Amino acid sequence: MHAQPRPETSSAVLIRGGRVIDPASGADHAADVLIRNGRVEAIGPDLDAPGAEVLDATGCLVTPGLIDPHVHLREPGFTHKEDIASGTGAAVAGGFTTVCCMPNTRPTIDVPEVVCWITDRAAATGCCRVFCVSAGTLGRKGVELADIDGCVAAGSVGISDDGDAIADPDIMQRVLERCAEHDRVFMQHCQDPAMTAGSVMHEGRVSRRLGLTGWPREAEETIVARDIDLARQTGARYHIQHISSAGTVELIRQARSEGLAVSGEASPHHLLLTDEAIERLGSAAKMNPPLREWPDVLALREGVADGTVTVLATDHAPHATDEKRNPMASAPFGIIGLETALALYAEALVHNGLIGWDRLIALMTIEPARLCNLDQQGLGSLTVGGPGDVTVIDPEREWVISPDDLKGKSVNTPFLGRAVRGRAVATVVGGRVAFRLEREAAVV
């Protein structure tokens, strides 16, 4: 029912000399971690395991495998942009051991057969665990309900029409009722279609100067406000994808203070860039929802720091170079994120002292695990007996984001050339070392 990486039972992995952080249990101490038969066998000082593959974690953080609840793997349908093999290759290179893929594939993930197909495909070709988020409506068209019951039974871990909002409130209410019934989170891509016809970037000074059609904050906030009411009525868990506006952060804050099961996620680009980037980078900085202004960036960071925003998600959206090499109005939305996320989150949140590494790890492990019920399988935490999914992070590793370095098929990111700090140096998935940074590359 759920994706499992190919088991590697014959060997053991010993991660030695690191600082073990497990936000779920509050553990934060120096220890070795021994993984055998796909599961964590021991955590403690001076472990020894003859014959085990040893990873030297001196100076590094040893954390539960990172989880990204929002990626686009493009398979089936758009494998010139990315596929499950390349996308999960990028994931493990970024420290992720689990990703949740969005349903805007072709065919759409709106029937159990597609959930099963992706799950099987990921088991055969993937480097990490892959779970499906299936559509709320057929073909993500917002008109008829998808087979939510069947998809959940097949293993769907969340419901979303990502790429589009469910605009019709009646349909939305019925989808939320199904989600509540199955205890699955609904993840809304908050974009009022009527307010964003032809929109390509944030509506503001820059869009007016450039003569580009603007996308107001209100197009996000009106959907959020409406949905919070529907979540209250239905009792469903409701999650706001890729928050872009300060107003959305405030709406989530109010809903949470009321005790509603409302959450939201922040993406690296919304934590670091503003609409000014469009002026420099054009379509490379075109994303959905758009980059906004500095007060929005600061409000989003503040929301993360005060616990309003509990999940980090990349919205990894690969596009071929020639697709992105179009003027703003005709280029596709989106940027890649899996391999750059950890360093960019660290830049936006940790290096400036806003939060500590322990909180950052929580936002990337146990929080998204709970969002998608993956904690019920032991994912998102690092405990003896739990899954052998572990990420080793060098928080001080300095590197420059370069296209030659990226493992995915696409290199569409406005962060190329950026000097960053912090990197996954080893990623263990189900007891198998799925990624290990080359030694040479480790020397800066």
Next chain:
Amino acid sequence: MWDGPHLLTTHDPDGDEVRALLERAREESFEPDALAGRAVATVFFEDSTRTRVSFSLAGQRLGARVVDWSSRGSSISKGETMTDTFWTIESMGFDIVVVRHGESGAARLLADHAHCAVINAGDGTHQHPTQALTDALALGEALGREQGWDFSGLRVAIVGDCVSSRVARSNAGLLGVLGAAVTLVGPEPMAPAALGEALGCAVSHDLDAEIGRADAVMTLRMQLERGAGTLLPEGYDYRAGFALTRERAERMKPGAVVMHPGPMNRGVEIDGAVADGPRSLIRKQVAAGVRVRMAVLEEAMRRSG
């Protein structure tokens, strides 16, 4: 304004590049073989009369071979993209490509990957820099401001659908940097306060209040093909509020001039009698366009080194 050999916008923070180019266009001391042995292509994905013809003529007067391409009748109908079309033409060995496209940012995108000089001849609702240079040349010469190109003290009203206009955006920046006080005038949806703020100029929704104090009134074409009609309520009487009628023209200051970037919708945004009347600079604008484009091509070639 210049970005290497490319001319993409009128953005020129201290105005030096703008003044140098206007001065060169005014002197008109071009060498007839300045571009001898060079090849210039005009690549137009949108229709044009004056911009296209004046670039071609300018290139020929400087001794270049000029090839005109337009999307009508081309491989665009076979699904070739803008970028591939541009590369196809560029690969034939042109030194300068003059490009017009319906999307904002198109010229910048092509320039970023080009091996030749790219001149923006209009990109969507963003910029049309040679039109603004042309307007500044005609205006400066008409009002005796060509010594030093100092427009301070001049009031210029740009009237019409500013929000959809690349001419308004280009002129607001260029005339502003020369010292003119620019006011965008139009019904609120066509001249919103936020646009004035973004472009650094004033906004007015009352043409009758502006008409008596402007030194130049630049009327914009109602761009029905860019959806100008949808910005205003059904039955809105544009003419009553914002057309440059004969009655309004009579209330202009002595010596004040009327401009229009063309093509005109006579009887819509401007009365024929005003367009053809004594205040009109419209034909001088067209003539100035050839000199400006000669100066632009010469400078682009010089910068291509």
